[in-house]
């Protein structure tokens with residue numbers, strides 16, 4: 258039996274921080290406490306030990322647009338920066354039936370450095386597939402209200418039908434909320450006016466379009482009783498609408514992404530498509546940034562995800578209309594959150610809760626905690642270290658980061674997947690030991 262003892266670290270859980278050793282046997286946590294060192298001993302004095310992070314909104318384009326990203330590179334980036342579980346879905350090669358799911362699972366054998374769940378897409382004419390897909394163990398259903406990345410939007414009646422099916426199957430969904438008619442109308446006007454400048458983004462993907470769709474979807478969530486996560490909530494105004502419906506009993510989780518905290522609305526003017534994602538960044542000043550963090554501290558966001566959707570610099574340099582939406586994020590999301598904790602915005606326990614325990618719980622995944630019997634997915638973090646992000650450090654095929662040049666306080670030292678070290682000092686060992694996982698509840 259392989260036994261490892263991680264000795265001398267401060268264990269961070271969603272509930273607090275305590276000096277604890279962790280013993281690992283056969284890939285699972287065997288004991289937590291003040292332990293006699295047995296087996297291989299890892300000296301973790303001065304370090305923090307966190308559960309491996311659980312990122313439930315990730316696009317690795319594999320199979321699909323593998324020139325943008327693939328499972329090998331994307332999960333290397335995840336492992337190197339402390340993410341041990343992802344839930345993945347690819348818009349250009351969606352899972353819409355059980356045949357698609359088994360084809361994708363076959364394709365991914367030997368291609369993952371971290372454990373992974375898979376999400377399905379709901380197409381308006383394939384709503385009847387939801388029940389069978391839920392039985393086979395997809396982690397959730399992705400639904401768009403607006404046609405984006407080639408995925409057709411569901412109108413309100415179709416949303417009602419889909420969420421009724423999701424609720425009936427006791428599954429979950431992740432909804433991208435932007436109103437189809439408002440975004441289409443704005444696009445028509447902007448194209449007619451010959452607009453090509455990056456400033457068109459905030460007019461095209463407006464605050465009103467997001468709020469309108471959020472309100473309509475929230476009505477349907479309340480009526481159907483479905484469990485819905487609202488993807489990439491961009492501002493406190495959106496939270497206000499969601500919180501009203503939550504008070505009425507709607508089961509809505511609000512997903513936060515770093516780009517709505519770290520990037521400003523005006524940056525798109527200078528950086529063009531390197532800041533093209535949707536909904537776009539909304540922050541206009543430091544007060545608005547503080548308001549986002551206050552919302553996190555008040556528990557109004559359920560969890561963090563990256564919405565990792567990379568493209569290369571060459572792809573982002575295309576015409577602004579044609580350049581793909583999305584940012585790389587797996588390389589930077591845990592460093593960003595650790596920096597927020599060490600900088601006093603949130604606590605280290607908040608990091609664990611928001612990026613490990615809560616998302617795992619939301620999607621019924623047996624991950625995100627360090628407890629006896631749990632998978633020994635662990636991250637060691639040096640709170641005295643730091644990382645100045647440089648494009649050449651980015652492991653994702655994107656090869657760049659919107660945070661290049663920023664210094665994040667704290668440093669991810671090592672990552673363990675089911676007891677085995679899969680990354681150290683920013684390098685993934687590329688063991689490809691990641692496994693498919695499904696919701697257990």
Ligand SMILES: [Zn+2]
Nearest residue numbers: 314316564566
């Ligand atoms: Zn996404």
